[in-house]
Amino acid sequence: MTRYVMIADLNRCVGCQTCTAACKHTNDTAPGVMWRKVIDVEWGEYPDVERLFMPVGCQHCADPPCMHVCPSTATGQREDGIVTIDYDLCIGCSYCVVACPYQARYKVDKPHFAYGDTPMESEEIRFDEKRIGVAQKCTFCSDRIDAGVEKGLTPGIDPDATPGCVNACIADALSFGDIEDENSNVSELLAENSWFQMHEELGTETGFYYLYDQEPPEETESE
Amino acid sequence: MNRFYTVLQTCWDWRAAANFMFGGTGSALMLMIAIASYPETPPLLLGLTALAFIGLGLFMVWLEIGRPWRFIHTYFHPQTSWMTREASAAILLFPIAFVGIVFKIPAMITLAGLLGLLFLYCQARILLASKGIPAWREPTILPLIISTGLVEGTALLLLSLLILDSIQGWALYLLLALLAVRIQSWNKYRKQLTAGKASKQTLSVLSSIHTSTIWLGNVLPLILVAISLMVPSLTVMLVCIASILAVLSGWYMKFTIITRAAQYQGYSLGKLKRGRPTIKPPVRRKPDRFVF
Numbered sequence: 001m002t003r004y005v006m007i008a009d010l011n012r013c014v015g016c017q018t019c020t021a022a023c024k025h026t027n028d029t030a031p032g033v034m035w036r037k038v039i040d041v042e043w044g045e046y047p048d049v050e051r052l053f054m055p056v057g058c059q060h061c062a063d064p065p066c067m068h069v070c071p072s073t074a075t076g077q078r079e080d081g082i083v084t085i086d087y088d089l090c091i092g093c094s095y096c097v098v099a100c101p102y103q104a105r106y107k108v109d110k111p112h113f114a115y116g117d118t119p120m121e122s123e124e125i126r127f128d129e130k131r132i133g134v135a136q137k138c139t140f141c142s143d144r145i146d147a148g149v150e151k152g153l154t155p156g157i158d159p160d161a162t163p164g165c166v167n168a169c170i171a172d173a174l175s176f177g178d179i180e181d182e183n184s185n186v187s188e189l190l191a192e193n194s195w196f197q198m199h200e201e202l203g204t205e206t207g208f209y210y211l212y213d214q215e216p217p218e219e220t221e222s223e
Numbered sequence: 224m225n226r227f228y229t230v231l232q233t234c235w236d237w238r239a240a241a242n243f244m245f246g247g248t249g250s251a252l253m254l255m256i257a258i259a260s261y262p263e264t265p266p267l268l269l270g271l272t273a274l275a276f277i278g279l280g281l282f283m284v285w286l287e288i289g290r291p292w293r294f295i296h297t298y299f300h301p302q303t304s305w306m307t308r309e310a311s312a313a314i315l316l317f318p319i320a321f322v323g324i325v326f327k328i329p330a331m332i333t334l335a336g337l338l339g340l341l342f343l344y345c346q347a348r349i350l351l352a353s354k355g356i357p358a359w360r361e362p363t364i365l366p367l368i369i370s371t372g373l374v375e376g377t378a379l380l381l382l383s384l385l386i387l388d389s390i391q392g393w394a395l396y397l398l399l400a401l402l403a404v405r406i407q408s409w410n411k412y413r414k415q416l417t418a419g420k421a422s423k424q425t426l427s428v429l430s431s432i433h434t435s436t437i438w439l440g441n442v443l444p445l446i447l448v449a450i451s452l453m454v455p456s457l458t459v460m461l462v463c464i465a466s467i468l469a470v471l472s473g474w475y476m477k478f479t480i481i482t483r484a485a486q487y488q489g490y491s492l493g494k495l496k497r498g499r500p501t502i503k504p505p506v507r508r509k510p511d512r513f514v515f
Contacts, residue, residue, distance in 0.1 A: 190498075197493055
């Protein structure tokens with residue numbers, strides 16, 4: 001079987017947001033909607049301070065709370081672990097938005113564009129009415145993966161079968177691949193490095209791993 | 224615990240809160256009506272009042288959903304979704320209660336009362352299943368939401384009985400007991416959130432309503448009802464004030480928990496591990512099943 005996961009190497013990420021821009025370009029998301037984004041994390045007190053950049057988004061959980069709560073079955077899960085949303089089924093109740101512990105879901109109630117109500121030519125061409133009033137989130141660029149696999153390409157290795165954010169990363173901090181293949185790029189990265197999964201205590205079994213080589217802070221809270 | 228970007232959720236606003244406020248009150252009122260009228264049937268207006276509260280709550284939440292004309296899709300996922308189960312309880316409750324009240328069928332009123340309790344339970348489970356909001360997924364929210372609904376339903380029943388001039392003593396004792404349970408549930412909820420290190424904003428918001436919730440919304444009504452039991456000549460006035468306070472404080476508490484104390488989980492760094500992880504396969508590789 002195949003289980004696609006993404007890896008973000010926090011030792012490498014420089015916080016440039018190229019992945020954010022690439023995601024927006026690939027998926028044509030509305031202003032304010034970021035299926036992939038990088039948060040800037042700081043902790044400690046001067047002079048003993050630390051800072052890192054952390055790519056976040058849908059973690060494509062093996063046991064996704066968003067799917068269980070969805071009343072319409074719009075949120076589903078593929079055999080390869082990618083969590084999907086059927087825009088034709090979703091009622092836009094936002095229950096999945098509050099059930100997701102990773103703040104990965106968005107809902108856009110009215111069309112709006114980069115320069116207000118009037119879309120640019122590219123926005124007009126790519127505007128998808130189906131996404132209005134329903135939940136939306138990162139798809140791991142499943143359409144690219146499917147098209148690539150159909151051509152015999154390997155997701156995570158061949159750019160045409162790999163999510164846009166991973167292709168765009170300038171620091172080689174993002175990786176993608178099949179974790180059930182012991183010889184895949186992601187399996188090797190996890191075997192050779194220290195890693196963590198976000199909010200592991202919630203039992204969601206994320207499909208998103210973070211490589212990091214320092215112990216995290218004990219007590220930190222920031223907005 | 225390290226935690227970053229614990230912002231307030233804004234997807235569920237006053238309209239969603241209204242469902243918990245009015246729906247909780249109406250469903251508990253339905254239960255109390257069934258108990259109060261057993262083995263007969265309640266007055267038409269009283270039964271319709273309970274249904275109107277539930278209907279108002281559901282209408283409010285209908286106004287909030289992004290694709291309101293797809294509301295029928297709400298019924299597609301009873302296997303695991305408490306929202307589907309809540310909607311299913313409601314769709315059964317309305318015709319059963321209506322037929323029971325209009326045609327005076329006691330068995331249907333009893334069934335409607337049980338469905339009201341189920342509706343209230345589903346509401347509490349809806350919040351409990353919201354894993355992204357620590358203030359909602361806290362297990363002690365279950366007794367809190369249920370007890371406040373029952374307090375509101377009993378208080379409204381007492382108000383109705385006052386209007387009908389047929390007050391029943393047991394309802395006064397029940398309100399006393401439920402108020403005590405609500406105080407206990409609220410205190411335990413806050414204590415657990417503090418122990419579980421909920422976000423500072425959540426704790427701050429809950430602290431800001433603590434005094435009014437406890438004293439004005441629970442202790443004062445409790446005292447007023449207790450006095451009314453000892454001084455029957457003051458019963459009408461005291462029970463009236465106590466009931467209104469008990470209902471309004473319950474609504475205010477739920478409104479605050481839904482709209483102001485609902486900070487997201489936030490992001491965090493986890494405990495570091497080494498070696499190839501143990502892989503849990505996606506749950507959908509197994510057939511869907513009922514999960515409680």
